[in-house]
Amino acid sequence: MATTGTSATGGMNGGQPESNVDVLIIGAGPAGIMAAAWMARMGLKARIIDKRSTKVFCGQADGLNARSLEMLDSLGFGDRAWKEANHMIEICLWNPDENGIIRRSDRVPDTPVGLSRLQQSTLHQGRIERFFLDNIKKYSNGTIQVERGVLPESLEIEQSKVEDQGAYPVTVKLRFLTEEEAAPKQLGGSKVSDGLFRSNLFQEADEDALIKQTYERAGAGETVHAKYVIGCDGARSWTRTTLGFELEGEATDMIWGVMDVIPFTDFPDIRCRCAIHSATHGSLMSIPRENNLVRLYIQLVEVKPDASGRADRSKITPELIFNAAKRILDPYKIDYEVCDWWTAYQIGQRVGTNFDAHQRVFLAGDAVHTHSPKAGQGMNISMQDCYNLGWKLGLVCRGIAKPSILKTYQSERRRIARDLIEFDNRFARLFSGRPAKDILDAEGVSMDEFKEAFVQGNMFACGLSVNYGPSNLVLKPGDAGEQGDGSAVAPPAVTMSEADFDRKQALATGIPVGMCFNSFQVLNQSDGRPWQFQKRLPADGRFRVVLFAGNIHNTQQKKRVEAFCAKLDAPSSFLHRVVGNDGRDGLHSVVEILTIHSAKRWDTELLRDFPEVLRPFRRATGWSYDKVYVDDVSYHEGFGDAYTNYGVDKKRGCVVIVRPDQYVAWVGDLEDFDEVQAYFEGCLVLKEYTTGLHPYVAADVPEGAATTDGISIAVR
Amino acid sequence: MATTGTSATGGMNGGQPESNVDVLIIGAGPAGIMAAAWMARMGLKARIIDKRSTKVFCGQADGLNARSLEMLDSLGFGDRAWKEANHMIEICLWNPDENGIIRRSDRVPDTPVGLSRLQQSTLHQGRIERFFLDNIKKYSNGTIQVERGVLPESLEIEQSKVEDQGAYPVTVKLRFLTEEEAAPKQLGGSKVSDGLFRSNLFQEADEDALIKQTYERAGAGETVHAKYVIGCDGARSWTRTTLGFELEGEATDMIWGVMDVIPFTDFPDIRCRCAIHSATHGSLMSIPRENNLVRLYIQLVEVKPDASGRADRSKITPELIFNAAKRILDPYKIDYEVCDWWTAYQIGQRVGTNFDAHQRVFLAGDAVHTHSPKAGQGMNISMQDCYNLGWKLGLVCRGIAKPSILKTYQSERRRIARDLIEFDNRFARLFSGRPAKDILDAEGVSMDEFKEAFVQGNMFACGLSVNYGPSNLVLKPGDAGEQGDGSAVAPPAVTMSEADFDRKQALATGIPVGMCFNSFQVLNQSDGRPWQFQKRLPADGRFRVVLFAGNIHNTQQKKRVEAFCAKLDAPSSFLHRVVGNDGRDGLHSVVEILTIHSAKRWDTELLRDFPEVLRPFRRATGWSYDKVYVDDVSYHEGFGDAYTNYGVDKKRGCVVIVRPDQYVAWVGDLEDFDEVQAYFEGCLVLKEYTTGLHPYVAADVPEGAATTDGISIAVR
Known part of the structure; x- marks a missing residue:
């Protein structure tokens, strides 16, 4: 320590x-x-x-x-x-009506439906x-x-x-x-x-x-x-x-106050997230929180920066901020006894x-x-x-x-930061601007444009629109150098044409390469327990190969699965050559292999129907029962319909590489093992392959330890 | 302390x-x-x-x-x-086939479907x-x-x-x-x-x-x-x-061993709960647990009690127990390296x-x-x-x-203990018995009878078939004395005929009086968040009155709701006379009022559409936003369809009293306020009602505190 x-x-x-x-x-x-x-x-x-x-x-x-x-x-x-x-379920947009009185113009879900099993919260x-x-x-x-x-x-x-x-x-x-x-x-x-x-x-x-x-x-x-x-x-x-x-960028002249209060109000949507544009008094965003608290972001139209570009801080008090909120919310009343916290800031967007x-x-x-x-x-x-x-x-x-993967930090995150600032710029302008009185009011902000930006921005804001570009961590076509702002990001291990990429991506239309692996329910083959599949991708530093095995009872498909597994389990495979695994016992310790098949669970048996590499035997803990899943109906939690939701063909299946951060690195066919191998050769340190002996047979198991062969299992 | x-x-x-x-x-x-x-x-x-x-x-x-x-x-x-x-999803029953070899004869869900949002676990x-x-x-x-x-x-x-x-x-x-x-x-x-x-x-x-x-x-x-x-x-x-x-009852001659092991086995259902009846070697129950552990309950047919009625403990070793398991599971193989714990016991059933x-x-x-x-x-x-x-x-x-409610402990729990023992007796006999070879084998246990008992017993075993009898805590017809084993349980506050009771129960067919309040999803009216309704019945010692308000926008129905609330909020109401509430601020502190309505959430507003007693104002924390729910469709979690599942009419609604342990105490109509009042008079200590003044107006609010009237709210 x-x-x-x-x-x-x-x-x-x-x-x-x-x-x-x-x-x-x-x-x-x-x-x-x-x-x-x-x-x-x-x-x-x-x-x-x-x-x-x-x-x-x-x-x-x-x-x-x-x-x-x-x-x-x-x-x-x-x-x-x-x-x-506090789970934020709904956003309400409030705008001035023809008489300049605020009214609810829209309701939208705070988290776009279908993107995540979890929702925006405070x-x-x-x-x-x-x-x-x-x-x-x-x-x-x-x-x-x-x-x-x-x-x-x-x-x-x-x-x-x-x-x-x-x-x-x-x-x-x-x-x-x-x-x-x-x-x-x-x-x-x-x-x-x-x-x-x-x-x-x-x-x-x-x-x-x-x-x-x-x-x-x-x-x-x-x-x-x-x-x-x-x-x-x-x-x-x-x-x-x-x-x-x-940092590049600059401050704006928009100044906002923030207060966390327990409001007493007749404003009907106080427990929803609201974006409220008043006709002439500025804008307010309310964010409901735990314990009846509400955070109010309040535009301070009265306070302006001076010649130095900074606002006079001595003017800014909770009273000034809350009075601005009262004017924006009029004719609704708002008051409070408890204020938990407050601050004020000047909007500025900068990126390193x-x-x-x-x-x-x-x-x-x-x-x-x-x-x-x-x-x-x-x-x-x-x-x-x-x-x-x-x-x-x-x-x-x-x-x-390999140390070269560290270059992808800048290439992946700087783009996100720039996207954020672009979004924020547009959003701040639309939200801080005076609403247009009508279509001829060119200086005012169109409320339709605001709504559109809001909904688009919301997609961005929920964090699920991130799409990382090509590098030795994401196998997709494109210029890795450009992606990396000109820095020397290592290119993908396989050079892929757009057409090749599209053909592979079509195998799993719901699992876009470069984006986060979405979650649908599958069942554990061995005990029938339903799992959100994302729960099986914990942040433990492991890459994962997800084998969509399709219908394992189809003879042709079973041969394809067996051929893929034979390559995966060959001594030359990356799986046996990564640094830090511990022979058979640690077979999945750096790259875990997970399987989702599409046959009926009741017709299927783990030991009989799946090659050993998919559910390896470990000393002391026995067979791995947590590696093979099925897209089948549960008793209590309905049907996840994972193949359909992931856009994978139930007969043919596919293979997906998932990074330790749950981003999708590659999608391909069961015949594309070489690309899987190339991917890991591109980013992991592999031990040299010098012997034809299976490392497991060769040396990794101490004498006398229980092994697969140590127990005579007659699989029927 | x-x-x-x-x-x-x-x-x-x-x-x-x-x-x-x-x-x-x-x-x-x-x-x-x-x-x-x-x-x-x-x-x-x-x-x-x-x-x-x-x-x-x-x-x-x-x-x-x-x-x-x-x-x-x-x-x-x-x-x-x-x-x-470890969630136990499925039970597999294994029985001898015509050749005396064990085979899977059935699969059933471990928790009967629809009874609970949670499932049997270990x-x-x-x-x-x-x-x-x-x-x-x-x-x-x-x-x-x-x-x-x-x-x-x-x-x-x-x-x-x-x-x-x-x-x-x-x-x-x-x-x-x-x-x-x-x-x-x-x-x-x-x-x-x-x-x-x-x-x-x-x-x-x-x-x-x-x-x-x-x-x-x-x-x-x-x-x-x-x-x-x-x-x-x-x-x-x-x-x-x-x-x-x-304790009354006695020991049997059935002796069982128990072992917690990590098994190495080709038995395909080792991660399901299994009841395995071998032809001649006794029975075994396997219960999968966390960390790949499995608990095995193993019948020890070799060990018999001596003349004193006790078995010779020196014979019982882990080896003896595990060898019995091996014989029962044959032709499947089973072995282990890790045994976490073991014991043995002689089945005996006794009740105080x-x-x-x-x-x-x-x-x-x-x-x-x-x-x-x-x-x-x-x-x-x-x-x-x-x-x-x-x-x-x-x-x-x-x-x-009132201290008299303490008598219901024996009346309610002794019956459950007796039911348990009756179930256990039957189950132990069927499970320890030799399977019948065929229909003529009168001494053997019929496997159909076993399955039927198993599935029935499972209903009992999941704990959701408990149905408490009449007393001053459960308003139903019947003889409270008989329910209490002849002890002097206080009778229900309202004497009800079977016909009366059935008429009231018909208002909420999915909420049986005496049984546990089942859980379906509803949405919070104010923020649209989906809740399993049972999450709103936490064990904090409060009784709850659940008002199924029906369609609050129907004029006639709204009048019914208002009439019920007027009685509920009258100074003579139990709500204002319980011991330990603190005026308006503690209005729901002994009996909480929860509402589920059936109108569309978007058409409804908390302050405008519901009487204040349903969402009271509290100093410092303002209006209560956590009391009124709606049976409507959620954005992300589907539709709970609570009225249908609870068997309540969407127009008419009903009222339900729920005890602090989530058992249903009474079901009735919105016009039956007098029975609600009688129920609480029967079991709670109420302060005398001596003044016509509303306690809230009268004395309970310290001067200068913020009250409803302290803020001018124009509800529109």
Whole structure:
């Protein structure tokens, strides 16, 4: 375990303790803790530091989109969030009628129907962080804990070592603050806790001064040598500044207030998410939350930035913000006794030029992109950044994957950040603009255009429209260089024409390559239990090959399945040559093979009908009963109709490669094993294949251990 | 908080510390912790003691039936059990074919379809206890914790005080054991942990000797004065013996072994629950569990009781048991490396003559009924006993309910115990018997009869066939005295003819009076979120009146709803006269009013369309948005069709009273308010109605507090 102070691998550097760590995470917000969750899950030696002394107790970002909930679920605690959260089911759009009075013009589902088994939700960020911290503690056995009140002082990359996988090329000096130094100051001056200290309207306390203060105390410093560093330190990122990277973009003149209140109101849709455009008083978005709270995003048309581009903060009070809300909602009444939190911000959209330095130091979350909180994307996109990065770092650190996959972090996530900003720009303009009075009112915002943008944007906002481009992690046609903003992303292992790709994609029209694997219900072959298939793709760092085996009782199809499995189980197969598996017992430990067949469950038997590689035998735990599924009707939960929903032919089937983050890497035919092999050769480190002997027969099983052959099974 | 040692209310008794407690629970098995969960939930001062030093680490009962899962869910942790458990979906029956070879003769769902949203599951008892302990800690703020290594020494009931609600008529002296004294001894002699020390084949260590040992230590005793005591101390219950109560019934000569193993087998249904009848080698039941474990219940045809009626324990080893399993499963092979736990038992069925003494000391679980573990009913019935008792004790202790309701514990639960034993007797006979060779084989067991019994029994076993008889807690016709085994159960508050009852029951054919309220999906009117309606009936000690309001937009129906609500909200109504509510703010705190209407959600508005009593205003938290539901189509989760499933007319509606344990107490018409009033007068303590003033207007709202009138709401 890495702790502050001298560790086993550490020493002293000018009187300062030194230590080594695989990954140092700077900042314990949503991006940082997501990175730490992966590190814990993948058994890495990692540390996570934060300059503040406390976790978040109220307010801040709290929207969890459908994809974020899927991610939390893959980590094992989606259920906790789902149970406590307020589920947002419906959005109501309110616009002025011909008399300028607001009225409900539309109702739409908050999560587009059919895209996910989970729906947009809201829950206080502090609770979400709690779930993360519990999860990190559980999987790291308590070795990874957020170290609070720790400031980074310097960061250096030893460039001669960046290609050396055994080296620790990044050196970060840390300073330890006292409790008092690390506490955020309340700036708003009101009794209600405010978030102004994080708002872009205000400047932070001087960190240099804080660091100097620490020099007066002995033992307040440490030098950490890291293989990798992730800067998750927010919009004013110290890591980004230290690397000399810029954010591109600028602030707008749109200023919004935010309040979390328990409203008393006759506004009928107060428990739905509402976008309310008043005729002349600005706009308001209401987001219902847990415990009768409602978050109000309120446009402050009265407050304008001065010549410097910044608004005068002294004008902004809860009273000013709430009065603006009252005017927008008129003729409905609104009042409150309890205000949990409030803040204000100036909309600005910026994206970083670089997401990493030498694939050794990475930036994530607000450190590389900022946008308007109203779109509810801040926390989601930040978590999703590190959900993308975490497993890649983990697999490279453990020597399982090639370091070249780390280039896909920028190529995949910078595009998402740019898309977000484009969406946010358009949305903010439409939402902050005055509604058009009629079709001739060219300066006003057309409410039809707003609705269209809203619904489109919603698709984006739920996080399920992400589509990653070609690289050695996604086998699709196209220019990997372009995808990577000109950076040298490794190309796909197989060069594919658009026509080839379309032909393969047609085998599984509901499983688009580059996008997230959607979830439908299947049954476990052995016990008939219904599973949302996505539950079988947990975030444990494994790639998965999903074999849609079709009708296994058709002689021709069975031969196809057997031929595919023979190649999969051949000694030259990637499956036997990945780093880190443990012979037969660990056969599925790096790449798991899952099967979904389309025959009737009652006609089918696991041991009789499926080749062993699909349900391997392990010492002590016996046959694997959790690998083979069937698209059949359940007793209690209806029929998932998975083949139809995934767009896969029930006779022919197909094969799908799924990445550890549940994104689809490749779709192909049962005869396309060579492409599967090429995919893994392109991204994983494979042991050399030097002997014709099956590794299992050869050496991997200790003598005397129970093996398949150790039990005489007469399969009938 | 009650702790061992002198408490604030305590003193010294002959040098021994004394303390007072509302409820003392003896035994921390499934029955005891269920009782403690209610005590925590209802804010009582309670203690729970157990003579053993440790909780259960493996083995023991582990089947959770559907009703038990619903109970755990009502307490707030059904999801934890559901997530970790192995769900048992299917039962396979295996019988000898014409050649005497076992073959699968049937497949049936383990939980009958449509009865519950949850299905039979298996999970190690230690995990279930963990969830309980976490829940008890949370709701009691850590004040209720299992005190281990504590033995009761004497119990006395001061009969002159049993009618005095303020008194502590039960005195129990406790002795504190050392860690070593409290540890169970392993008797089986094998390295694998066994459960023989709890088996009925072996005698316990001498408790009197243990108690004497404690006299040698100072401070090893305490005198507790309790309002109520619950004896949950197992089949050899000290509490029962001390009260001088008997179990009636006897042991059979059927001896079974139990093993938890990870099997290596080609038996195709090893992950389903199987009942396997071999031609000549006896029977076996397999119960799949979590982590690839399977529990095997194995008939030991070789082992017979001796003249004393007890089997020779020295013969019983894991090898003997497993060899019997091998013979039963032949020609399939079975082997294992890991055995987690094993035990053996002799089937015996007994039921207690008395379930309570003066309604001050109660017996629950194995202390009043024993049966064969194989039916998977032990833990379930034990928990269900205390799920029935806990809220009654809680409401009486808090002065909310009349003490007479405590008589229904015996009347309701003794019948269930007797039904269980009748079922178990029949089932054990059929399952232990040799299968009939053909129709002429009169001594053999007919496999058709077995299947029929199995499927019927399964209905019983899932816990959803319980139907409580008439009393002041269940308004139905019939003889309450007969229901109560001749004990003086209070009769229903309304005398009803069978015809009257049938007419009322016909208003909600899917909500049978006396049975558990089934769950279907409804939507929250305010935010459209789908809810399983049972999730809105949590175990918080509240009765509920469920108003099926029908089509609220029909003028005639709206008048009926308004008339019902006017009576409900009148100052003379039980709702305003229960003990423990807090004026308007606590209007629903003892009896919650929930509404399900059948109009379209989009046409309906909470504040405009429903009388205030259905969605009361509370200081600080505003209107109640969690009281009114609608039977409408959801965006993502389909249509619950609740009116149809509950058998309620969509125009006319009805009213249902639900007890705090989710059992249905009464069904009637919107015009039957007088019966609702009579029901609550019959079981709750109501404040006298002395003034014509509405209590809300009169006195309950402190001056200056925000009230409905404090905000001018123009409902349009």
